[in-house]
Amino acid sequence: MLWFVKKMNAAARNPQIVLLFFLFYGIMAAMKVIVERSKRRTLSLTVSAGGDVVVRAPLSSSDETIRSFVARHKRWIENRLARQKAFSLADGAEIGLFGKTFVIAEGRARISGDTLFLPAEGREGALASLLKRLSAREMKQLTAELSSRFGFTYSSVRISSARTRWGSCNAKGSISYSFRIAFLPYDLAYYVAVHELCHTRVLNHSVAFWKEVAACLPDYAARRKRLRGYEWCMQAL
Numbered sequence: 001m002l003w004f005v006k007k008m009n010a011a012a013r014n015p016q017i018v019l020l021f022f023l024f025y026g027i028m029a030a031m032k033v034i035v036e037r038s039k040r041r042t043l044s045l046t047v048s049a050g051g052d053v054v055v056r057a058p059l060s061s062s063d064e065t066i067r068s069f070v071a072r073h074k075r076w077i078e079n080r081l082a083r084q085k086a087f088s089l090a091d092g093a094e095i096g097l098f099g100k101t102f103v104i105a106e107g108r109a110r111i112s113g114d115t116l117f118l119p120a121e122g123r124e125g126a127l128a129s130l131l132k133r134l135s136a137r138e139m140k141q142l143t144a145e146l147s148s149r150f151g152f153t154y155s156s157v158r159i160s161s162a163r164t165r166w167g168s169c170n171a172k173g174s175i176s177y178s179f180r181i182a183f184l185p186y187d188l189a190y191y192v193a194v195h196e197l198c199h200t201r202v203l204n205h206s207v208a209f210w211k212e213v214a215a216c217l218p219d220y221a222a223r224r225k226r227l228r229g230y231e232w233c234m235q236a237l
Protein backbone atom coordinates (compact mmCIF):
# COMPACT_ATOMS: atom_id res chain seq x y z
CA MET A 1 0.00 0.00 0.00
CA LEU A 2 1.34 3.41 -0.92
CA TRP A 3 0.74 6.40 1.25
CA PHE A 4 1.34 10.08 0.73
CA VAL A 5 0.00 12.76 2.96
CA LYS A 6 -0.67 16.29 1.86
CA LYS A 7 -1.85 18.87 4.27
CA MET A 8 -4.60 20.98 2.76
CA ASN A 9 -4.01 23.81 5.18
CA ALA A 10 -0.44 24.74 5.92
CA ALA A 11 -1.14 25.76 9.46
CA ALA A 12 -2.60 22.79 11.31
CA ARG A 13 -5.93 24.06 12.51
CA ASN A 14 -8.84 22.19 13.91
CA PRO A 15 -10.39 20.43 12.06
CA GLN A 16 -7.59 19.57 9.72
CA ILE A 17 -8.29 18.05 6.33
CA VAL A 18 -5.79 15.46 5.17
CA LEU A 19 -5.70 13.77 1.79
CA LEU A 20 -4.56 10.16 1.88
CA PHE A 21 -3.66 8.54 -1.43
CA PHE A 22 -3.93 4.80 -1.57
CA LEU A 23 -5.07 1.85 -3.63
CA PHE A 24 -8.84 1.76 -3.64
CA TYR A 25 -10.32 -1.27 -5.44
CA GLY A 26 -7.01 -1.54 -7.27
CA ILE A 27 -7.08 2.09 -8.43
CA MET A 28 -4.92 4.82 -6.97
CA ALA A 29 -7.34 7.20 -5.37
CA ALA A 30 -7.41 9.98 -2.82
CA MET A 31 -9.37 9.73 0.36
CA LYS A 32 -10.20 12.88 2.24
CA VAL A 33 -9.90 12.41 5.96
CA ILE A 34 -11.09 15.04 8.41
CA VAL A 35 -8.94 15.06 11.53
CA GLU A 36 -10.36 16.66 14.64
CA ARG A 37 -7.92 16.96 17.51
CA SER A 38 -9.28 17.58 20.96
CA LYS A 39 -8.65 16.81 24.62
CA ARG A 40 -9.42 13.13 24.31
CA ARG A 41 -7.40 10.04 25.08
CA THR A 42 -8.18 7.72 22.21
CA LEU A 43 -8.47 7.72 18.43
CA SER A 44 -11.87 7.19 16.87
CA LEU A 45 -12.96 6.69 13.30
CA THR A 46 -16.37 7.38 11.78
CA VAL A 47 -17.81 7.60 8.29
CA SER A 48 -20.61 10.14 8.10
CA ALA A 49 -23.79 9.65 6.10
CA GLY A 50 -22.32 12.05 3.55
CA GLY A 51 -19.23 9.85 3.09
CA ASP A 52 -16.79 11.94 5.15
CA VAL A 53 -14.14 9.93 6.96
CA VAL A 54 -13.57 11.59 10.33
CA VAL A 55 -10.77 10.77 12.75
CA ARG A 56 -11.03 12.21 16.25
CA ALA A 57 -7.64 12.27 17.93
CA PRO A 58 -5.88 13.45 21.08
CA LEU A 59 -4.09 16.80 20.70
CA SER A 60 -0.71 15.08 20.92
CA SER A 61 -1.32 12.60 18.04
CA SER A 62 1.14 12.94 15.19
CA ASP A 63 0.09 12.76 11.53
CA GLU A 64 1.98 9.48 11.30
CA THR A 65 -0.07 7.98 14.15
CA ILE A 66 -3.28 9.04 12.44
CA ARG A 67 -2.12 7.77 9.06
CA SER A 68 -1.28 4.33 10.38
CA PHE A 69 -4.54 4.25 12.35
CA VAL A 70 -6.48 4.92 9.13
CA ALA A 71 -4.34 2.36 7.27
CA ARG A 72 -5.20 -0.31 9.81
CA HIS A 73 -8.89 0.37 9.28
CA LYS A 74 -8.73 0.71 5.51
CA ARG A 75 -10.93 -2.31 4.84
CA TRP A 76 -13.56 -1.12 7.30
CA ILE A 77 -13.61 2.32 5.65
CA GLU A 78 -13.84 0.78 2.18
CA ASN A 79 -16.78 -1.32 3.26
CA ARG A 80 -18.56 1.65 4.75
CA LEU A 81 -17.98 3.87 1.72
CA ALA A 82 -18.91 1.10 -0.69
CA ARG A 83 -22.13 0.45 1.15
CA GLN A 84 -23.04 4.10 0.82
CA LYS A 85 -21.91 4.50 -2.78
CA ALA A 86 -22.72 1.23 -4.44
CA PHE A 87 -25.99 0.47 -2.81
CA SER A 88 -28.20 3.36 -3.35
CA LEU A 89 -31.53 1.63 -3.84
CA ALA A 90 -33.26 4.85 -4.88
CA ASP A 91 -35.27 5.06 -8.09
CA GLY A 92 -32.92 5.60 -11.01
CA ALA A 93 -29.87 4.14 -9.22
CA GLU A 94 -27.94 1.43 -11.05
CA ILE A 95 -26.99 -1.96 -9.68
CA GLY A 96 -24.82 -4.68 -11.23
CA LEU A 97 -25.98 -8.30 -10.89
CA PHE A 98 -23.94 -11.12 -12.45
CA GLY A 99 -22.30 -8.46 -14.59
CA LYS A 100 -25.48 -6.92 -16.00
CA THR A 101 -26.55 -3.43 -15.05
CA PHE A 102 -30.11 -2.79 -13.96
CA VAL A 103 -31.86 0.49 -13.22
CA ILE A 104 -33.98 0.57 -10.07
CA ALA A 105 -37.63 1.59 -10.28
CA GLU A 106 -40.60 1.29 -7.94
CA GLY A 107 -42.87 -1.71 -8.25
CA ARG A 108 -43.42 -5.28 -7.11
CA ALA A 109 -39.96 -6.82 -6.57
CA ARG A 110 -38.89 -8.35 -9.87
CA ILE A 111 -36.49 -8.01 -12.78
CA SER A 112 -37.96 -7.06 -16.11
CA GLY A 113 -35.64 -6.29 -19.01
CA ASP A 114 -33.02 -3.86 -17.72
CA THR A 115 -35.18 -2.74 -14.80
CA LEU A 116 -35.02 -3.98 -11.23
CA PHE A 117 -38.33 -3.20 -9.55
CA LEU A 118 -38.38 -2.77 -5.78
CA PRO A 119 -41.31 -1.77 -3.56
CA ALA A 120 -41.52 1.71 -2.04
CA GLU A 121 -40.90 0.33 1.48
CA GLY A 122 -38.42 -2.31 2.71
CA ARG A 123 -36.22 -2.26 -0.37
CA GLU A 124 -33.21 -4.00 1.23
CA GLY A 125 -35.26 -6.97 2.38
CA ALA A 126 -37.04 -7.20 -0.97
CA LEU A 127 -33.70 -7.11 -2.81
CA ALA A 128 -32.23 -9.83 -0.57
CA SER A 129 -35.18 -12.16 -1.31
CA LEU A 130 -34.97 -11.41 -5.00
CA LEU A 131 -31.22 -12.09 -5.04
CA LYS A 132 -31.75 -15.42 -3.25
CA ARG A 133 -34.06 -16.51 -6.08
CA LEU A 134 -31.84 -15.07 -8.81
CA SER A 135 -28.66 -16.64 -7.37
CA ALA A 136 -30.37 -20.00 -6.94
CA ARG A 137 -31.42 -20.03 -10.59
CA GLU A 138 -28.10 -18.78 -12.00
CA MET A 139 -25.79 -20.82 -9.78
CA LYS A 140 -27.76 -24.08 -10.10
CA GLN A 141 -27.55 -23.74 -13.86
CA LEU A 142 -23.89 -22.71 -13.90
CA THR A 143 -22.84 -25.47 -11.47
CA ALA A 144 -24.67 -28.09 -13.53
CA GLU A 145 -23.07 -26.84 -16.76
CA LEU A 146 -19.58 -26.81 -15.29
CA SER A 147 -19.93 -30.22 -13.67
CA SER A 148 -20.92 -31.82 -16.96
CA ARG A 149 -18.19 -29.95 -18.86
CA PHE A 150 -15.42 -30.96 -16.44
CA GLY A 151 -16.86 -34.24 -15.13
CA PHE A 152 -17.57 -33.32 -11.50
CA THR A 153 -20.15 -34.97 -9.26
CA TYR A 154 -21.93 -32.99 -6.56
CA SER A 155 -25.03 -33.70 -4.53
CA SER A 156 -26.84 -30.36 -4.22
CA VAL A 157 -26.66 -26.59 -4.60
CA ARG A 158 -28.20 -24.28 -2.05
CA ILE A 159 -28.12 -20.55 -1.40
CA SER A 160 -27.04 -19.16 1.98
CA SER A 161 -26.78 -15.72 3.56
CA ALA A 162 -23.06 -16.14 4.31
CA ARG A 163 -21.05 -12.96 4.62
CA THR A 164 -17.64 -14.54 5.04
CA ARG A 165 -17.37 -16.62 1.89
CA TRP A 166 -18.84 -16.73 -1.60
CA GLY A 167 -19.24 -20.46 -1.55
CA SER A 168 -18.50 -23.65 0.34
CA CYS A 169 -18.56 -27.36 -0.30
CA ASN A 170 -18.80 -30.14 2.29
CA ALA A 171 -17.57 -33.72 2.26
CA LYS A 172 -20.94 -34.91 0.95
CA GLY A 173 -20.53 -32.77 -2.15
CA SER A 174 -23.18 -30.30 -1.11
CA ILE A 175 -22.34 -26.83 -2.45
CA SER A 176 -23.56 -23.55 -0.93
CA TYR A 177 -23.29 -20.08 -2.42
CA SER A 178 -23.96 -16.80 -0.65
CA PHE A 179 -26.82 -14.96 -2.35
CA ARG A 180 -24.40 -12.01 -2.49
CA ILE A 181 -22.60 -13.84 -5.30
CA ALA A 182 -25.11 -11.99 -7.52
CA PHE A 183 -23.00 -8.85 -7.00
CA LEU A 184 -20.06 -10.46 -8.82
CA PRO A 185 -19.40 -10.17 -12.54
CA TYR A 186 -20.32 -13.43 -14.24
CA ASP A 187 -16.71 -14.56 -14.83
CA LEU A 188 -15.97 -14.31 -11.09
CA ALA A 189 -19.13 -16.23 -10.15
CA TYR A 190 -17.86 -18.78 -12.68
CA TYR A 191 -14.53 -18.99 -10.82
CA VAL A 192 -16.34 -19.51 -7.49
CA ALA A 193 -18.38 -22.33 -9.00
CA VAL A 194 -15.24 -24.01 -10.40
CA HIS A 195 -13.54 -23.57 -7.02
CA GLU A 196 -16.39 -25.25 -5.13
CA LEU A 197 -16.70 -28.05 -7.69
CA CYS A 198 -12.96 -28.77 -7.31
CA HIS A 199 -13.62 -29.26 -3.59
CA THR A 200 -15.74 -32.29 -4.53
CA ARG A 201 -12.38 -33.86 -5.47
CA VAL A 202 -10.03 -32.20 -2.97
CA LEU A 203 -11.62 -30.76 0.18
CA ASN A 204 -8.67 -28.62 1.32
CA HIS A 205 -6.65 -25.87 -0.38
CA SER A 206 -3.57 -28.01 -1.02
CA VAL A 207 -1.37 -27.89 -4.11
CA ALA A 208 -3.44 -30.78 -5.47
CA PHE A 209 -6.57 -28.65 -5.13
CA TRP A 210 -5.14 -25.68 -7.04
CA LYS A 211 -3.96 -28.08 -9.77
CA GLU A 212 -7.58 -29.15 -10.21
CA VAL A 213 -8.68 -25.51 -10.41
CA ALA A 214 -5.94 -24.65 -12.93
CA ALA A 215 -6.91 -27.60 -15.10
CA CYS A 216 -10.43 -26.18 -15.48
CA LEU A 217 -9.55 -22.51 -15.40
CA PRO A 218 -5.95 -21.69 -16.37
CA ASP A 219 -6.42 -17.97 -15.51
CA TYR A 220 -7.91 -18.70 -12.09
CA ALA A 221 -5.22 -16.71 -10.22
CA ALA A 222 -6.16 -13.45 -11.94
CA ARG A 223 -9.85 -14.03 -11.23
CA ARG A 224 -9.11 -14.93 -7.63
CA LYS A 225 -7.18 -11.69 -7.25
CA ARG A 226 -10.02 -9.63 -8.75
CA LEU A 227 -12.46 -11.38 -6.45
CA ARG A 228 -10.78 -9.74 -3.45
CA GLY A 229 -11.89 -6.39 -4.81
CA TYR A 230 -15.49 -7.45 -4.28
CA GLU A 231 -15.24 -8.43 -0.62
CA TRP A 232 -17.06 -5.25 0.37
CA CYS A 233 -20.19 -6.60 -1.35
CA MET A 234 -20.47 -9.02 1.56
CA GLN A 235 -21.23 -6.10 3.88
CA ALA A 236 -23.36 -4.19 1.44
CA LEU A 237 -26.71 -5.83 1.99
Ligand SMILES: [Zn+2]
Pocket residue numbers: 195199205
Ligand atom coordinates in the same frame (compact mmCIF):
# COMPACT_ATOMS: atom_id res chain seq x y z
ZN1 LIG B 1 -12.14 -23.35 -1.09
